[in-house]
Amino acid sequence: MTRADAARRVGIGTGAATELVARLTAAELISERPAEPTGRGRPTTVLQPHPRGPLVLAVAFAHETWRAEVVQLGGEVVACDAGDLDRAYGDGERVVLEVRDRLTKLRRRFRGRIRGMGVSVPGLVAMDRLVEASTLNWPGLDLGVLWPKAPVTAVGNDATFAASAESRRGAAVGASVALHVRVDAGLGGALVESGRVLTGAVGLGGEFGHVPFAGDDVECPCGARGCWGASLDGSALARLLGRPVPADPVAYARRVLASDGAEERRAVEVVAARLGRGIAGLVNAVDPDLVTVGGLGVDYLASASRALDDAYLAGLMAFRRADPPPVLAAELREGGPVAGAAEEAWTRLWPLLPT
Numbered sequence: 001m002t003r004a005d006a007a008r009r010v011g012i013g014t015g016a017a018t019e020l021v022a023r024l025t026a027a028e029l030i031s032e033r034p035a036e037p038t039g040r041g042r043p044t045t046v047l048q049p050h051p052r053g054p055l056v057l058a059v060a061f062a063h064e065t066w067r068a069e070v071v072q073l074g075g076e077v078v079a080c081d082a083g084d085l086d087r088a089y090g091d092g093e094r095v096v097l098e099v100r101d102r103l104t105k106l107r108r109r110f111r112g113r114i115r116g117m118g119v120s121v122p123g124l125v126a127m128d129r130l131v132e133a134s135t136l137n138w139p140g141l142d143l144g145v146l147w148p149k150a151p152v153t154a155v156g157n158d159a160t161f162a163a164s165a166e167s168r169r170g171a172a173v174g175a176s177v178a179l180h181v182r183v184d185a186g187l188g189g190a191l192v193e194s195g196r197v198l199t200g201a202v203g204l205g206g207e208f209g210h211v212p213f214a215g216d217d218v219e220c221p222c223g224a225r226g227c228w229g230a231s232l233d234g235s236a237l238a239r240l241l242g243r244p245v246p247a248d249p250v251a252y253a254r255r256v257l258a259s260d261g262a263e264e265r266r267a268v269e270v271v272a273a274r275l276g277r278g279i280a281g282l283v284n285a286v287d288p289d290l291v292t293v294g295g296l297g298v299d300y301l302a303s304a305s306r307a308l309d310d311a312y313l314a315g316l317m318a319f320r321r322a323d324p325p326p327v328l329a330a331e332l333r334e335g336g337p338v339a340g341a342a343e344e345a346w347t348r349l350w351p352l353l354p355t
């Protein structure tokens, strides 16, 4: 962005912009380079992250893999590392210590410039500790050990972080209230109000998958019955198809979604309708201006949008149907959780940076 564009965006004059840019440059947050001349207007400069400026480390654990990104101001990734989670150990602490060693190497490359860490996990997180993750089986694990002396650490649920990223950098930019729903092994998400993710008192909010929308007697891995998430995961698809419960429900759901068999198409439509109906319930309850759908939800939206839309409209209160909040595919796709980990680390870092 040019200095002139930034000044317009913030709503300040040329003089104030010059002064502000000088302060941010002195604080080593941004630097300037001459802009390409456009032939119109006075020459301006392009603002860019300072070459010695702060960076954050964003780490995202998935069910079978992990990924780390070093992110500069503006969201650009300047380095990354990734690997498989060797779950043969079955021991979260050992896996986390291995990842910690790789992160330490990444941090050393940037000699003190990395100032904070965000960690996304596919599980329930309270006070930076993993409370439960059905696919990882690492209860009570303290993820702060990945970098014990980090100036700031933000640990959170992958769907919650994806919601944050979608509001800052994706399809929900500019929304006053955005609802994000992410379908993975379970179903989670978050409500984001004016850019702030509502995480609940201890960080356990947004577990929309455990609202008993399904109204059946199926027991969810959480221990409750009739959970919405359990009615649209890979195991639910297998039940609809009369097949045994799959060992890896996410991979199974991907296979069914990719299949063009008539039975599979029908099962996908049933699940897409359950997704649409539940989204309608949440929209009735929380009144967002838009809904973004991530993870496997993107595939349901692409493969069975008619079934999803019909059920969504039917589930909305009648007065909403003329102008329903749009249900959009998440733009950041599988990159949502790691991008959100970076955003949440920045959020905690801002108050500590000199300006």
Ligand SMILES: [Zn+2]
Binding pocket: 209, 210, 220, 221, 222, 223, 224, 227, 230
């Ligand atoms: Zn549940």
